[in-house]
Amino acid sequence: MALSVLQCYITHMIKPLEDALGKVLRLSEHKQAVAAELLEQLAQGDAAPYALSPDERSIVREALDRASQGGFADEADVDATLRRPWD
Numbered sequence: 001m002a003l004s005v006l007q008c009y010i011t012h013m014i015k016p017l018e019d020a021l022g023k024v025l026r027l028s029e030h031k032q033a034v035a036a037e038l039l040e041q042l043a044q045g046d047a048a049p050y051a052l053s054p055d056e057r058s059i060v061r062e063a064l065d066r067a068s069q070g071g072f073a074d075e076a077d078v079d080a081t082l083r084r085p086w087d
Contacts, residue, residue: 013021024035041050052060066072073081 024032027035041047
């Protein structure tokens with residue numbers, strides 16, 4: 001019986017996580033890097049909250065200003081954004 005790549009390295013993992021990591025292994029290198037960063041952030045748990053860069057802070061402020069003035073995306077825009085590849 002052959003072992004999966006993950007089983008060779010990990011002895012105890014819940015099945016949904018094993019399945020998800022198996023899928024991540026088939027993603028592009030860029031998407032694997034994004035997944036690794038997300039897992040690292042999750043694993044840090046009690047670490048300090050993420051600090052926004054000045055550019056990110058500016059983007060958030062602009063979005064909050066638009067939202068406070070009723071500038072929300074309509075359903076078609078949201079649907080188009082969610083269906084777009086994120087690569």
